[in-house]
Amino acid sequence: MRLRTRLALAFALLALVPLAVMVPFTLTELRTTLSRGLDARMEGATASAQEAVERAAANARRAVEELVESSAMEDLAREARESPARAIRADTAQPLMKSRGLTVLSLFDRKGTTLSSGHLPARRGDPDPALFAVTKEKSPKPVPVKVAVRGDQGLREVPALVTARPVDYGDSRLWVVGGVLLDQGLAAHLSRLTGAEVALLSGDTVVARAGSVTPPTVARVLPLGEAATVRLVFSRAAEREATVGVFRSFLLLAGLGLSFAVLLGLLMSRRITQPVEALTSGARRVGEGAWDVQVQVKATGEVGELVKTFNHMTTELRSTTERLVATERVAAWQEVARRLAHEIKNPLTPIRMSLETLMAVQDARDARFPALFRESAGVILEEVDRLKRIVDEFSRFARLPKPQLEPVDLGELAQSVLSLYASPPEGISIHSEVQPGVVAKADRDQLTQVLVNLVKNAEEAMAKGGGALHVRVRGSEQEAVVEVQDSGPGIPPEHRARIFEPYFTTKEGGTGLGLAIAARILQEHGGKLDVGGEPGQGACFTLSLPRER
Amino acid sequence: MSRALAAALLLAALPAPAAQTPAPPPAATTAPATPALERLAQAVATDVRAMKPEAPVALHLSGATPELRRAFGTLLASRLASAGLAPFVLEMLEAPSPEAAETLAREQGARALVRLSLSVEAGELRARGDAFGTWVNFWSGRTAPRAPSPAAAIAQAVEADAAALALAAVEPPRTPTPAPEEPRPLRLLGAVLARLPSPPAALAAGDLDGDGKDEVAVLTAHAVHVFTAEGSLLAERSLDMLPPGPAPTREPFGALAVLSGPPRLAAWSTRFAHGEVLTLENGALRGVSRIEAVPLGPDARGSFVPGQTAFAPEVRLGTGEQRLAVTSRITTFSAANSRVLLVHPDGSASFFSQPSVAPVPLSGLGAGSALGDLDGDGTPELLTTSPELQPSPDALRVFKTNGSEPTAHEPLWQGSLPSGRALSVVTANLDGDKRREVVVGLTKPDGTGELFLLRQGAP
Amino acid sequence: MTLRHALASLLLLGATPSLGAGRIPYGGELRVAHTGPAEPGEPALADSPLEATLLGLLSRPACQLAPDGHASPALARELSRPAPQVVRLTLASPAQATALARAWIRLAGTEAPSPYRALLFPLRGEGRLLSPTGDTLELALGFPWPDMERALCHPALAPPRSVPAALGPFSAVGANTVEARLAWSQGRPYLDRVRLQATDERGLSRLWSNQEAQVALGVLADAGTPSGAALYATYLAWSPRRVPPDFRQAVESALEREDLTRLFVRGPAVPMPNLLPPALLPVSPGARPTPPPTAQAGRKVTLVYDAGNEDQRAVAERLQVRLHDRGYTVALEPLPRAELRARWARGEYELMLHSLLLPPVPGPALAVVLDAAGRKDLLGVELPRIGALPDAAARDTRARERALALAASVPLLPLYAQGLALRAAPEVGGLVFDAQGLPMLDGAWLQPAVTGVPGARR
Secondary structure, three states: OOHHHHHHHHHHHHHHHHHHHHHHHHHHHHHHHHHHHHHHHHHHHHHHHHHHHHHHHHHHHHHHHHHHHOHHHHHHHHHHHHOHHHHOOOOOHHHHHHHOOOOEEEEEOOOOEEEEEOOOHHHOOOEOHHHHHHHHOOOOOOEEEEEEEOOOOOOEEEEEEEEEEEEEEOOEEEEEEEEEEOOHHHHHHHHHHHOOEEEEEEOOEEEEEEOOOOOOEEEEEEEEOOOEEEEEEEEOHHHHHHHHHHHHHHHHHHHHHHHHHHHHHHHHHHHHHHHHHHHHHHHHHHHHOOOOOOOOOOOOHHHHHHHHHHHHHHHHHHHHHHHHHHHHHHHHHHHHHHHHHHHHHHHHHHHHHHHHHHHHHHHOOOOOHHHHHHHHHHHHHHHHHHHHHHHHHHHHHHOOOOOOOEEEEHHHHHHHHHHOOOOOOOOEEEEEEEOOOOEEEEOHHHHHHHHHHHHHHHHHHOOOOOEEEEEEEEEOOOEEEEEEEOOOOOOOHHHHOOOOOOOOOOOOOOOOOHHHHHHHHHHHOOOEEEEEOOOOOOOEEEEEEEEOO | OHHHHHHHHHHHOOOOOOOOOOOOOOOOEEOOOOOHHHHHHHHHHHHHHHHOOOOOEEEEEEOOOHHHHHHHHHHHHHHHHHOOOOEEEOOOOOOOOHHHHHHHHHHOOOOEEEEEEEEEEOOEEEEEEEEEEOOOOOOOOOOOOOOOOOEEEEEEEEEOEHHHHHHHHOOOOOOOOOOOOOOOOOOEEEEEEEEEOOOEEEEEEEOOOOOOOOEEEEEEOOEEEEEOOOOOEEEEEEOOOOOEOOOOOOOOOEEEEEEOOOOEEEEEEOOEOOEEEEEEEOOEEEEEEEEOOEEEEOOEEEOEOOOOOOEOOEEEEOOOOEEEEOOOOEOEEEEEOOEEEEEOOOOOEEEEOOOOOOOEEEOOOOOOEEEEOOOOOOOOEEEEEOOOOOOOOOEEEEEOOOOOOHHHOOOOEEEEOOOOEEEEEEEEOOOOOOOOEEEEEEEOOOOOEEEEEEEEOOO | OOHHHHHHHHHHHHHOOOOOOOOOOOOOEEEEEEOOOOOOOOOOOOOOHHHHHHHHHHOOOOEEEOOOOOEEEOOEEEEEEEEOOEEEEEEOOHHHHHHHHHHHHHHHOOOOOOHHHHHHOOEHHHHOOOOOEOOEEEEEEOOOOOOHHHHOOOHHHOOOOOOOOOOOOEEEOOOOEEEEOOOOOOOOOOOOEEEEEEOOHHHHHHHHHOOOOOEEEOOOOOOOOOEOOOOEEEEEEEOOOOOOOOHHHHHHHHOOHHHHHHHHOOOOEEEOOOOOOOOOOOOOOOOOOOOOOOOOOOEEEEEEEEOOOHHHHHHHHHHHHHHHHOOEEEEEEEEOHHHHHHHHHHOOOOEEEEEEEOOOOHHHHHHHHHHHOOOHHHHHHHHHHHHOOOOHHHHHHHHHHHHHHHHHHOOEEEEEEEOOEEEEOOOEEOOOEOOOOOEOHHHOEEOOOOOOOOOOOO
16 A cells, blocks of 8 residues: 555544544434424324314314204204104205214104214114214213214224204204214314324224324324224424434535545645655666666655755766776676687687798798698688688677567567478477467567577587477567577586677587677567576577567 | 196196097097987986886976977886886976976876986086985875985986987977067087097088088098088098198198089198198099198188198188288188188187278187078177187187177177087088088097087077 | 176186187297206117106107007107018108117117117117118017017117207207207197206206296106106116125115105105016015025125216115125215216126116016116017017016016116106196106197286296
């Protein structure tokens, strides 16, 4: 994890801690306050519902009493005395009921037969013992009973508050039983009044329901005699919503704080890490060889000192390196000069000896002189050729041209090189394993020269005992690799470090520049040439190039 | 209360088809086959027998004409004789009053006495009176108390027929009296002349077969019937082959006239598009030609108000040059001796003493109105029914037309008609004398029709 | 009273315009208030007595049954039997013959099913194969059926009033006004026009008491109110596969027809214990009370009824209450009459209230009832046995016997029969009911107005 991230996280954490401590505490406090308020509201609503029911009962009682006192009722009683069926019809009670704001009204004769029913006109002519039982009540207050009313899905038993009054005319008596249904209307009224969901229950069945509240809820039950109960369901949604709101705003706050902290942290860490990163990249570039890197960053304190020191270090490193390079160049040239001198010195001896021999012979006027002259001139010419070759090679080594890079399919290249060896010498078999599509950026001619050189080396290594030559081309993510393996005698470990030096050779007649040039070409390509393999098992040259992307 | 009454009236006011008989008689018939006198005699005899009188039984008849009395006495006596009651008839001359008859019967040894008064009223032949035992208590001797039994009241009536009416109308032979005399009071007796399967639409009378007596022709909605003076069906012809009319009426309505010249009958029912002229040949009616004008009378032409039971207010007389000028629609047309009567639907009428002079407006006339010389004095009388919509029963009134305004005077005669609506009246000379008889077409409540004959009766 | 006095008063009467020379006066406008719809539907659906009366003003069936039961031609000019099993209708025009045939084919077909199709059942092909030739329509009978002519007088067999060829004694001239048709084959009505006013029951009594209506149709029956024959019969039908087998027993025991008719049905109504109304099948006393079956709770049935029939609603609610005590939960579903008939034809009902205007002849009436019960299969068995009797009285007796015998086997319970009651002002004359129990407004007439006599009615 990067320092910058780590710093930002630290800042964020620092911002969150106080919030995390404060939120639960505040929420708990809030909840307590809200539920106390809800309880009070529910108490009030339940009380007002109770009052509303009582008021409805009182209204019903007053309406029934007014109806009994009304002249319409008196007329009805008078006419009913003469001809009950004509005076009181199935639809007589309904207008009386509606005009008085009642929802239950039955007119009974003395024996309890329904003469007309406003809430269930089809009851006419039948006894209705349940409702008629109200006439036996002593109390003038309405009592709760269950009343059958019609519905499109059949009769329903609905609780009602009813009261009974007699109407006498002469010796005939009518009973007026009226009241209000505890029905949808009342439920709706109570619901409006209390703001709660109101359900009127008769036993366990719900006869009316009004209002709706969003969950979660809490219920209160208001019993009305045995016939009915009123259940008030209050919503806790407001409370919950308040809590959630507060929680949300906390979250928002936290989010804001967090992002601010992160931003701040990033800014701060940037200030801190910018010189460090500059130093890091400087160091990397130094590692890559750019020794003249100077970190240009404003920094103070320890970091500033560090930058200054780094810059000093690179300056020092550069001058040191330059000196070292010069020294090495001198040493290299010394070595080269020594080798060159050695190489050149080698033919000089035979030349000198031949010339001395010739001079001696001539001095002696030996007859063998012409023959000897011929022989010695041959040796001298041979040695001069050798010298010329040495000088050519050297000048070629020194004059290696800059590679012309272009994408080269190494597999194809290897195949073309191997095709030169289509008929290898006796005892040597050539195998190639080529992974297709391995492309690298390279100078085709130079790379061909390297490969030819390597294959020729391998062939020469196996010239005596024979063996198998393996050429493999493979590519990895980063680099393209060509391996040339032989099963010759291999390279002894003590030679391995030196085989890429110029003028090191173990072969008869080799200039010692082949592998050095090959290594140099690969170096120019940004690749490298390695040697492996166990002595006695054969040598393996590995040619690596950065892969063309 | 009044509403219930109105409802009752409503139900009573059934128009033509309102009957209990499932199917009407197949064709026009005359009065029932058994003569009215025989039926009455049978009914009275049954009553008398039911009383179980002791024989012999004396019969005393009063009222009506002597001919009617004699005929009835004979028939009743024969009925009682066949029941073994040994009847005998007390002569009118011997016992001029019913009271006298009682004494006479005792004297003649009758054990029971039947006293009857005969009359023809409102189309019915009636016999009313009593029957009682004339037995004298032997032991009490002196007085002649009425025995407690047998005793009974008798009141029988049957529908009169033309034969009974003829008997009732026979005048006693009278000594000739000086000519300028106070006109004899008019008295009409009525009887059923014929029954019709459907209500009459129009009536006409004329001598179609040349026997010197008029025949009565009746137009119903779909047919023409011709009856003899005795009420028997002479001929009938269905009009159904005529094309249906564009504007028929709900009630049967039309015009029927006996044309002058060779006797022909012109008939047009509103059911059909045009009328037809018929002749009576060999007891059958035969169509001669079609007519395009409505035949109101022998020489009067008019036209229908489409769809209504009325004629348009334009009447052409004779060959068509003379027109009667009236302004409102006409429901009845009648002409006699150059006098013309037009009755309008609202009960008013226009009476022309001459076709050329201005009409006298009349009011209170019924649709069944006609002009006809009933008393043979050469001047036609005005006959009219009640102008009310629902008269019950309807009445016929006869007025003189000599004065300026006929209906302002008391009628010469008035009497009630049988049940039914009398919408057409015609006078006819059925017996060849100077006085014309009256034939009334009645629409019966059961949807059938009836011809009712009124003729002069004994004073 | 002397003769002179009598004459004077007669002349006085004669001076007033209320007299009409003995003939029924023409003209005038009759104001009729009624409780029916402003626009009666097609004949097979407008089958309450009131709707049929209103429809009959503008469109008549082929014939009309007079109060004595005699069939007289109405739309047709003539009804005849050229052969014993062929009824020939002669109409005024080929268009009318086509319209009539089309109306009957529609009735007998599947497009607008109606129980009145049973009236056409005796026809060969059950009335679906009619083709008029010119202005005559020949009906070939599948079996002897002497009552065919009388059955054809049923109002449901009139052509729909929307058809141009439909004819009645009146023609429509406005939304609420009909005018006398001069060319009506039975004669132009006496009235010039009839102004119809649709209202409800309260409106009816208000219009009547304000003397704004001269005839009030569909009034509640009082003593003395004229009313037509009670042939509008209401039945409770059920689908035997969808209700428990003891359902008939349950309803019979739960329902008191007398009470139902007296307490819940308006208008002139009589309880109907038999398949045919008491007007066609006299009620024999001594109907035994049915013992109630053991009540089982929780049985749920749906009763469909005519939303346009207030009496059916009251009866349906009564059934709901009474069957509740027998353990049935009865759901009520009001439906328009057309939808009700469609459900009947598809057999998609559990319980259904049927109100049918039965023809006043027992045989055809029984046919309609059996079809309404969903037992069309019985028609082919029962009708030929009734029609085989040549005597009309014997046929009627046979039909009554079969009605009694079949009562227990058809899924149909007769409830009550209704007639149409009306009030008419005193100035309205000639208003009578035909054999179908419908008032014949075309025969009504108005007394010419009596001037200056206010409050003449009471």
